[in-house]
Amino acid sequence: MESDVARLREQVRGGARNVPGVYIMRGAHGQVLYVGKSTQLRTRLLSYFRLPWPEHRHARMLRETAHIDWEEQPSEFAALLREVRLIRAHLPRYNIKSARPLHRWWVITLTGGPAPRLKVQRASAALRAKSGDSTMARSTLIGPFTSRAPLVQALRVLNDALGLRDCPDRVRMNLRDAVDLFDEVTYPQFARTPGCHRYETRRCLGPCVGGCSASEYRTQLVRARAVLEGQDTSPQQSLVREMAVASAALSYERAGWIRDRLAALQELDVQLLRVRESVSRPSGVYAVAGRDGDDVVYLIRQGRVVQEARCTDLEAMSALQRQAAMPDTPTLGIPADQLDEVLMVEQWFRSRDGVSASVVEALQQLQAEVVGRAFASATATATASTAVSTFATSYSSVSNASTSMSSGSN
Numbered sequence: 001m002e003s004d005v006a007r008l009r010e011q012v013r014g015g016a017r018n019v020p021g022v023y024i025m026r027g028a029h030g031q032v033l034y035v036g037k038s039t040q041l042r043t044r045l046l047s048y049f050r051l052p053w054p055e056h057r058h059a060r061m062l063r064e065t066a067h068i069d070w071e072e073q074p075s076e077f078a079a080l081l082r083e084v085r086l087i088r089a090h091l092p093r094y095n096i097k098s099a100r101p102l103h104r105w106w107v108i109t110l111t112g113g114p115a116p117r118l119k120v121q122r123a124s125a126a127l128r129a130k131s132g133d134s135t136m137a138r139s140t141l142i143g144p145f146t147s148r149a150p151l152v153q154a155l156r157v158l159n160d161a162l163g164l165r166d167c168p169d170r171v172r173m174n175l176r177d178a179v180d181l182f183d184e185v186t187y188p189q190f191a192r193t194p195g196c197h198r199y200e201t202r203r204c205l206g207p208c209v210g211g212c213s214a215s216e217y218r219t220q221l222v223r224a225r226a227v228l229e230g231q232d233t234s235p236q237q238s239l240v241r242e243m244a245v246a247s248a249a250l251s252y253e254r255a256g257w258i259r260d261r262l263a264a265l266q267e268l269d270v271q272l273l274r275v276r277e278s279v280s281r282p283s284g285v286y287a288v289a290g291r292d293g294d295d296v297v298y299l300i301r302q303g304r305v306v307q308e309a310r311c312t313d314l315e316a317m318s319a320l321q322r323q324a325a326m327p328d329t330p331t332l333g334i335p336a337d338q339l340d341e342v343l344m345v346e347q348w349f350r351s352r353d354g355v356s357a358s359v360v361e362a363l364q365q366l367q368a369e370v371v372g373r374a375f376a377s378a379t380a381t382a383t384a385s386t387a388v389s390t391f392a393t394s395y396s397s398v399s400n401a402s403t404s405m406s407s408g409s410n
Contacts, residue, residue, distance in 0.1 A: 074290025
């Protein structure tokens with residue numbers, strides 16, 4: 001065991017450099033045990049060999065490691081982005097906490113099945129669920145949010161207003177579409193009296209007892225989505241009318257109860273507004289100066305890096321320019337398999353004051369440097385020079401189409 005550790009130490013000493021990058025700890029069968037990043041790769045990797053054994057978990061991890069891989073990156077931002085994507089791809093068991101602990105955040109998502117329900121989950125749980133569920137991987141999450149309790153209360157009110165189920169996933173759904181195909185003698189579950197008080201008090205459509213069809217239930221799900229996107233305020237308006245009626249009838253206890261439900265929906269609106277602001281702000285073209293002139297430009301849409309290009313790669317820069325000129329349609333949902341990346345990008349800009357004011361200017365400066373290097377190079381061909389000139393003259397359209405970066409908060 002100690003001989004293996006010594007071999008790994010010599011591997012790091014002989015090959016790693018103190019530059020930004022990511023590293024991967026692999027087990028005997030090639031499985032990924034841990035993914036990390038550092039702005040000083042060599043120093044970080046050597047620090048593992050000084051950890052107390054067996055007290056520290058990373059010292060124990062080192063004893064399970066058969067091989068260490070590392071990738072040098074042009075900047076800290078590039079290393080962070082690569083780390084997030086590697087963790088997402090491999091879900092290493094030693095990456096209990098990353099630099100962006102998803103377990104601190106909450107999201108709203110839809111469960112599967114014939115009658116999906118809105119559900120509040122930890123972001124980390126939603127990410128684990130998508131890894132084993134292809135449907136979940138394609139779905140979108142609403143969030144992230146910092147507090148769970150207001151979400152649960154508001155969703156309960158929203159479910160009551162729209163007749164959506166909030167029962168556990170284990171409850172069997174029997175939509176009316178199925179009732180029409182079978183008789184009640186053969187399938188007595190369709191004839192039973194529901195025991196759910198929400199259905200009996202007309203606060204649920206009753207998909208478990210054939211109280212609605214699949215299309216009727218889906219219609220209400222669409223309405224719920226519209227409410228969460230701020231496009232439908234009918235549930236709030238309905239509560240306002242009910243509260244006015246109760247007050248006019250001197251039923252102050254009921255009016256107070258309705259007032260609390262209305263306040264829950266209004267608090268949800270406030271949280272959703274914060275989410276829309278924080279998700280939509282990190283959009284635009286972001287240029288990062290890399291080591292040894294390896295400058296990279298990132299196209300970011302609502303917190304996600306959708307394209308990147310090295311400034312010296314004229315073809316990639318042209319492709320990024322075309323993509324940046326396309327309109328950006330804001331959405332409230334985040335793909336489940338990209339939530340960790342959105343949180344990383346948001347945290348990056350929130351923790352760096354002044355980045356938003358220099359985004360476009362930084363790209364223009366880098367672009368000018370690339371043009372200068374291309375024309376100064378004795379090996380630059382006429383084709384390359386023409387391509388650089390074309391990029392320089394048409395860049396203004398990219399600058400106008402891109403929105404500046406801004407830090408957001410949840």
